[in-house]
Amino acid sequence: MFGSMLWSIWQCRNKIIFDPEIIMGENVVQQSSRLTEEVFHAYRQKASDLPKYYVGTGIGKGTVPPVRRPFKRAVISDQQKRRELSLLRQAQNRCNAQHQARCLASSILSLQSSAPESEPEQSDIEIETVPETEYESENLSKDLDVRRASTLRGPEVRKWFARQLILPEWMIDVPDRLSQDCSDFNILYVLARPAGKRCFVVSSNGTTVSRQLNGSILHYFPSALPAGAKTRNGSGSAQSYCILDFIFHESDQTYYVIDTVCWNGYSLYDCTVEFRFYWLNSKLEESCACNAPSHYHKFRFSAVSVYNCDQSGLYAAYTGAVPYVKDGLLFYNKHAHYQTGNTLVLVWKDENCSQYAIDTDVLELQDDRKLVTSDDPPVLFGCLDGDFIEKSGVQSGNLLRFAIGDGGLSFVDGKLEKADLIYLGKSNRARTFADSYSKPVEIIACRSSNASSNYKYSRIRYAGYIPVHGSAFSSKDR
């Protein structure tokens, strides 16, 4: 490759007659660049054909047999490998985009429609069973309507799908009612949330599919869940299926179960957390899904230790060693039913129990230029001026990312009055909904407590005494 220029000149001058392929009219520069490219390509070719030890064959005339390349010099050159990895990634992304467009929930839809008769009105369940809350949801947009959902396209379908998972509420601050409040003491569970991808795992018809929050497929695999693999003894009827709520912890390739919706065709939507956890633990054990991965069970499944939210339980969840990377704590109300969208599951993060910084907030831009949260009803955070909208090219319905400025949030009578927002840009397209009200409030709380990490620790210690409907959730009362 080096000095191909010189080589070309040399060739033109003296060796013209020996080069059977010389093309008249191709000037020296062209030829030298062609040569360089050819050699370059030959190099790449060589790398891509590693198993064959041949480089080029006899060029031109004469009986020059192929030359074997010394295999000791099997150079590593990964350009081809990088090309292939890129192609693979692109194919996968295309496949995901297709699935999303195809209303990928269809596998769940068909499951739901063929569910056993014991659950006659499956599609309405999560609306009717919103438990012990003051607000009866009048919002029908979350309606699990098979037909409607199937006509959705692109972003809407992702949104629809994502609504099927519980979204945890951010725990904003430690309420000031303290330890004596034993009535609240006993009704929470706490667990250390594994870091990773939140996903729905559906097993049916001998296959198991996991889909992420944005609806894209994470894995397609056999599992030991009922109807999760094609096993020879073929356990489970065609009717049986499971839907579980998992976090996929990447580094040890393990699915950590954090909740369950359906087990073996039996819906747990309207069962309490207490029952769901009990059921989950006993059934997972029974199904051997927590056993080591095998041919019929590709990924490891693991339950997460759930503690009663008393002082020792909280301490255990907060500081205890777990086989996974922690990403905050999850609090469940023992008596709550499985709800989709925002719910009464709480999440707490600080730097002791999560490595992920919380510093931005995602809000949805509405038609009237208002910025709102994903709460139900939405909480107004501010308003964009028309100029800005024009300049930045954002559109209504877009999800926008904001940092919270030094001005923080001001409250009047427990209601948000003013927020100092700094626009960062549009959110990742994989995002399907805005953050809930409690997240920005949490950001502020974290920031204000940064001065003293001791203080943070003490805060979390007292968090065990948090009431279920504390003042922290003022957004719900608006």
Place this chain on the structure above:
Amino acid sequence: MEVTQVLLNAQSIDGAVRNNAEESLKQFQEQNLPGFLLVLSGELVNEEKPVETRKLAGLILKNALDAKDQQRKVELVQRWLLLDGNAKSQIKSGLLKTLSSPVSDARSTASQVVAKVAGIELPHKQWPELVVSLLSNVHQLPAHAKQATLETLGYLCEEVSPDVIDQDQVNKILTAVVQGMSASEGNIDVRLAATRALYNALGFAQANFSNDMERDYLMRVVCEATQSPDVRVRQAAFECLVSISSTYYEKLAPYIQDIFNITAKAVREDEEPVALQAVEFWSSICDEEIDILEEYGGDFTGDSNIPCFYFIKQAIPALVPMLLETLLKQEEDQDQDEGAWNIAMAGGTCLGLVARTVGDDIVPLVVPFIEENITKPDWRQREAATYAFGSILEGPSPEKLIPLVNVALTFMLTALTKDPNSHVKDTTAWTLGRIFEFLHGSAVDTPIITQANCQQIITVLLHSMKDTPNVAEKACGALYFLAQGYEEVGPSSPLTPFFQEIVQSLLTVTHREDARESRLRTAAYETLNEVARCSTEETAPLVLQLVPVIIMELHNTLEGQKLSSDEKEKQGELQGLLCGCLQVIIQKLGSSESTKHVFMQYADQIMGLFLKVFACRSATVHEEAMLAIGALAYATGPDFAKYMPEFYRYLEMGLQNFEEYQVCAVTVGVVGDICRALEEKIVPYCDGIMTHLLKNLSSNQLHRSVKPPIFSCFGDIALAVGEYFEKYLMWAMSALQSAAELSTHTAGDDELIEYINTLRNGILEAYSGIFQGFKNSPKTQLLIPYAPHILQFLDGIYMEKDMDDVVMKAAIGVLGDLADTLGSHAGSLIQQSVSSKDFLNECLSSEDLMIKESAEWAKLAITRAISV
């Protein structure tokens, strides 16, 4: 025009004179092709002209008939065929006459041109008398003319395909060739020409090799020629044997014993060019048997046409000792010389192939040799022993090898640090690399790297990276495979404690003054990439720290101005390595939300650098930078829009790069990435992109492998922009339709069938994207006219029964998309199609989960479409 003078000028040292001459030749050729060719052939045949001009005349004549570039070749052939008949026969008779010229250069040039003309005319049933006239008086010819005739026959066989020449003529050719080869032929040049001609004629001898008598005769002549007193003839004869070993493997059984004796003698006693071919014979047999055995293993029906004769298995007791002997014949400094190829290297390569062919059986034959030589004072013996060990690491079972490796590992590590000889160190590092490549990783049950030795291994490898470039390069290679083996190790990698040190050492290597020798810098970066790619979550912060370092390196490459071409090339190479590294890091960090978030702070900076890298070149785009941008677009999402105004022109440039079709293909893939990232924001760029893509599709110059991804890209665009695609619908659909017609039926070899299936997949992905993009739009009805054809295409490829799984999944998906988007408009059409019944049922009961899911989706969509 005084052609002789012009031809002399065309070879002048003075560039101006030369250009002038070339220009006038070109003009002459354009203005009067028949006249031009006649003058040239007249020059070639004229015994009074200087040999230089005769040769150049012949060469230009030849180049007027053939070209490397396919497009141009077809043009030239057409022009010759349309040429005036008189001129052609005059040229041809001149050529044939030149074959008996006393000037050997003129003869040999003429014989090449004759073969080119034959290559054009014989397939068109023209010049039928050629072979006969060549052979008519071959016996009476003087030796030099006989030699030229045989040479011409050889070229002819190389030029035309066997079906063009009928068996009768083949027999005549073979007879003449074999007579020329036989020991009774007194003239050595004739014998050599005949032997070389046979090499090319072997492909024509299918029928003759099926006849026992004729085959025996041919084999005897070839074997006799291997004993010729002339080394060139011996070499050519062994080359024939090598060719026979792959073309007629299944006919070799009766001769294999004799061939072994001949080759063994040649390997031990003959000159190197001959010995190399003798070793090559056995390498070639290994290739054949490896292929056959692979087919046995891969397919239980065993429908391979050729049975395995296990020649190697039978030969190893004698073959392996012979190969081991060759290992001791190393050349000094062979490790520094990129192009070195000698008997020791050929022997080692063959030994490696034998190990892959026979597996465990080779181990007991090689181990004594290793044990005996590995501690000897002579470096040749230590190196040979190590090379032998390294060569047999692929093939035998881990159970057989691991005990050996466990014993050898410590010894190897010591040798790599302490051996006084650089060859030994080079081979030792290479052997360690082979050990890690084949015997380390999640697939191997007993780990050879343990807590006890891991530290030592890494210390030694990092130390060796400071050794001479060739040793350091091998050490990088070993580390590369070491890291790769831990790819699926789980949350905690044994490499974690050393991660920082490894990265630091590799970066140091890239800065070595001599890093360009032995591809050391490339190896160091590739290893760095592999270390990053296989890293675990634990070390993610360290990978992140690498980002600003690589950014700085890339920044530094942009500094020099007014570079010489050599410097420019160095710059491009280094930029390639750094962009490749960034691509790996982007893909790694972008795959997890938490690291992506932190990584994105560098996005602007990185993109800015990529754009500057593009700006370094005027005509082409940098492939590695393009690949990296694809990864960046995927990680960035809609925000990528801000880079588009500046990036777009390079995107266009990439799409227009037909010459380096890989770059074009990569760019097409990046368009897909950008579509998914930007969605509707891609609209402003669609006109340009679609124009280029459509132009590329209709081009004959663009390598065919780029076309299927272009179709897929249509789908990506349609899915991103939705009904806005209406603008391009007509054009895209007509391109799709003609490609669909072409690819419904497959006829040809496996390679073609594979290509057709990729093409089908591209077409189907385009249809899917378009249907999904238009879904729920008021413009859905625009697609209705295309439905019959698309269904016909699906039916067509289903009937053909040669789809692969990927196509099957895509096809059934399209059926679903069509039903889903068109709904009741297509209900009756769908019901009439075969696809909606048989094909759907076949997919529903498929073993492949992805096909099944797509089929279930299609079923649901069809049910809805029909029921409404």
